[in-house]
Amino acid sequence: MSFSGPTNYRRESAKAIRDKPEVRDSVTAATRTFDAHRVHAWGQIDADRWRDWARDVKTHVLTHLDQYLEQAERQLTSNGTRVHWAESADDALTILGEIVREHGVESAVKAKSMLSEELGVNRHLEGLGVHVRETDLGEYIIQLLDEPPSHIVGPAIHRSVDDCRKLFHERLGTPLDADPDELATAARDALRAEFLAADLGISGGNFLAADSGTIALIENEGNIRLSTSLPRVHVAFVGIEKLVPRLEDVSAFLQLTSRAATGQPIGNFVSLIQGPRRSDEVDGPEEVHVVLVDNGRTRLLADEAAWEALRCVRCGACLNICPVYRQTGGHPYGWTYSGPIGAIIAPGMLGLEEALPLPHASSLCGACVDVCPVRIPIPELLVHWREKAVEQGLTPKVETVGLKAYTKMAQRPGLFSAAGAVLRHVPLGLGGRALPVLGGWMQERSAPKSSAKSFLQMWKEGIE
Amino acid sequence: MTARERILGRVREALRERDPVEHPGAFEGWRPRTPRSPVDGLVHLLEAAGGEVVHQPNLDAATSWLATFCGGFDSSAVGESVPAALRPPIPTASPDIAPLGVSVARGAVAETGSLIMDARDGRRAQLLVPTHVVFLRVEHVYATLREALLDMADDLPSAIGLHSGPSKSADIGQILVKGVHGPGRLVAVLIGGDE
Numbered sequence: 331m332s333f334s335g336p337t338n339y340r341r342e343s344a345k346a347i348r349d350k351p352e353v354r355d356s357v358t359a360a361t362r363t364f365d366a367h368r369v370h371a372w373g374q375i376d377a378d379r380w381r382d383w384a385r386d387v388k389t390h391v392l393t394h395l396d397q398y399l400e401q402a403e404r405q406l407t408s409n410g411t412r413v414h415w416a417e418s419a420d421d422a423l424t425i426l427g428e429i430v431r432e433h434g435v436e437s438a439v440k441a442k443s444m445l446s447e448e449l450g451v452n453r454h455l456e457g458l459g460v461h462v463r464e465t466d467l468g469e470y471i472i473q474l475l476d477e478p479p480s481h482i483v484g485p486a487i488h489r490s491v492d493d494c495r496k497l498f499h500e501r502l503g504t505p506l507d508a509d510p511d512e513l514a515t516a517a518r519d520a521l522r523a524e525f526l527a528a529d530l531g532i533s534g535g536n537f538l539a540a541d542s543g544t545i546a547l548i549e550n551e552g553n554i555r556l557s558t559s560l561p562r563v564h565v566a567f568v569g570i571e572k573l574v575p576r577l578e579d580v581s582a583f584l585q586l587t588s589r590a591a592t593g594q595p596i597g598n599f600v601s602l603i604q605g606p607r608r609s610d611e612v613d614g615p616e617e618v619h620v621v622l623v624d625n626g627r628t629r630l631l632a633d634e635a636a637w638e639a640l641r642c643v644r645c646g647a648c649l650n651i652c653p654v655y656r657q658t659g660g661h662p663y664g665w666t667y668s669g670p671i672g673a674i675i676a677p678g679m680l681g682l683e684e685a686l687p688l689p690h691a692s693s694l695c696g697a698c699v700d701v702c703p704v705r706i707p708i709p710e711l712l713v714h715w716r717e718k719a720v721e722q723g724l725t726p727k728v729e730t731v732g733l734k735a736y737t738k739m740a741q742r743p744g745l746f747s748a749a750g751a752v753l754r755h756v757p758l759g760l761g762g763r764a765l766p767v768l769g770g771w772m773q774e775r776s777a778p779k780s781s782a783k784s785f786l787q788m789w790k791e792g793i794e
Numbered sequence: 795m796t797a798r799e800r801i802l803g804r805v806r807e808a809l810r811e812r813d814p815v816e817h818p819g820a821f822e823g824w825r826p827r828t829p830r831s832p833v834d835g836l837v838h839l840l841e842a843a844g845g846e847v848v849h850q851p852n853l854d855a856a857t858s859w860l861a862t863f864c865g866g867f868d869s870s871a872v873g874e875s876v877p878a879a880l881r882p883p884i885p886t887a888s889p890d891i892a893p894l895g896v897s898v899a900r901g902a903v904a905e906t907g908s909l910i911m912d913a914r915d916g917r918r919a920q921l922l923v924p925t926h927v928v929f930l931r932v933e934h935v936y937a938t939l940r941e942a943l944l945d946m947a948d949d950l951p952s953a954i955g956l957h958s959g960p961s962k963s964a965d966i967g968q969i970l971v972k973g974v975h976g977p978g979r980l981v982a983v984l985i986g987g988d989e
Contacts, residue, residue: 598961
């Protein structure tokens with residue numbers, strides 16, 4: 331199952347809250363834990379200075395992106411890595427298809443990669459007759475369930491232990507009362523055979539150092555190291571915004587991202603990949619391919635304000651703190667990247683019309699900007715996209731008409747107080763739903779009681 | 795025009811009116827000073843992440859320790875750069891079936907609690923085994939990851955792995971499990987320093 335796009339966010343989020351209340355419990359518990367770990371980990375360092383530095387390096391890269399892309403290409407090539415450029419998801423999948431054909435690939439193992447979700451890699455490979463297996467435990471769970479990921483770092487956080495018990499019982503034959511250790515062992519055994527048999531390993535890339543051509547990957551399970559070490563071909567999909575100037579810069583980004591995502595000083599496994607197996611090495615892939623992917627990123631880069639969102643390191647901290655995300659998890663957002671970061675990159679990458687509901691999926695409380703390790707001004711960018719939507723006439727007709735009517739009325743004191751008197755005497759529960767703007771608000775909420783007197787009357791009489 | 799040229803063209807077009815920002819310079823690892831030495835810092839973090847740490851004063855002591863430790867295993871996979879004195883006195887087996895893997899770390903990083911694993915030592919013995927024993931000379935502990943990367947920059951293998959604890963996951967209902975794909979038991983054996 332894949333995403334249908336953000337257009338139906340309002341309906342899907344309401345449905346999730348109504349039909350799957352247990353998702354809210356799982357997601358809220360998991361994100362609170364993630365965030366508590368982040369708070370603890372940031373307390374151990376001078377986090378403000380780390381974040382300033384990381385913001386400035388990323389901004390530096392983005393304002394010199396063409397130069398760093400060219401440098402990375404030169405260095406990757408001289409390391410023996412094959413470099414490809416993909417303008418769109420279709421381009422990236424075509425490139426992957428050629429590699430599959432050239433090597434007669436029958437089975438592939440995948441390390442967790444949000445970009446590969448964005449591109450639709452699994453479905454494409456299945457269409458080519460390739461058996462493809464997600465190897466991150468969370469990704470494996472949702473692949474068996476045929477669901478898309480619900481969180482950047484914890485793709486299966488919307489699922490409880492009981493959900494996993496049932497699933498593994500049906501698919502791997504574990505007992506219905508198995509503990510998490512038994513479940514993980516069953517998954518390890520099933521996946522180990524696939525690792526050893528796979529011809530192709532697929533990964534993303536957390537960072538790409540331009541000076542050394544190093545692909546850096548962070549994880550805790552070891553499945554990324556295995557996916558990039560055992561199969562004879564490794565393909566890494568890397569967004570063009572993932573560049574950092576120097577390998578030494580990677581040291582800080584690995585640590586800051588780990589601390590922001592899971593509160594660890596660093597993930598338990600980090601891969602720093604320079605290229606294919608060399609003559610003095612006993613194992614490793616014979617071929618390494620890096621696919622540099624645009625797919626809407628240059629469109630986001632061109633936006634005069636939202637380009638700053640390309641600093642994102644995909645740690646998930648803004649999802650973890652977001653009171654709106656916590657209610658539903660990621661699925662209602664309708665595309666790969668959910669939560670606050672998803673809401674500000676979707677309009678730039680997919681187009682505003684397609685992504686319009688998402689900048690409204692926020693109370694503008696500002697918690698996200700306080701936790702972002704690269705200081706992306708998320709609330710400002712949410713407002714930026716809302717303003718653009720009004721400028722481009724993309725807001726609902728009834729809202730535009732309603733606001734115009736209100737403006738006219740508010741300029742005429744007599745009409746304003748007469749309208750107020752009428753509204754005070756119509757029970758909101760009945761009439762409210764018919765009103766523009768208010769109607770939408772009332773669909774999910776019970777109506778407050780109207781006051782018998784207007785504020786102006788009370789003011790004149792003296793408010794106690 | 796190729797995809798490459800079109801992408802670079804769009805990047806340049808987007809940046810045409812944008813003010814360039816300078817690189818802020820070297821990352822200085824701002825953190826509160828702790829009284830720990832690099833070795834103590836490494837041990838503290840490795841243990842906090844679920845790793846085990848053994849300290850042996852010299853190579854002879856490490857050899858004896860290994861002989862005892864291997865008593866619980868029937869075979870092992872051994873890294874390419876493991877010296878004769880640190881090869882387990884039990885039969886060798888390929889990494890996909892061996893219950894024990896023995897490697898030598900190229901170095902370690904105090905600030906992250908990481909062992910630096912070089913691809914030239916063989917990746918499979920570092921990854922496929924349930925228990926991974928890693929030998930490390932204490933003089934090879936770097937204070938920061940940046941120092942380690944700068945020092946290795948001129949001699950990089952096809953891949954470096956930073957191992958900072960056992961394989962773990964909380965993907966099943968947020969409950970921590972160990973040994974999901976990589977080694978579920980990581981034993982770092984620090985050699986030297988006490989002479």
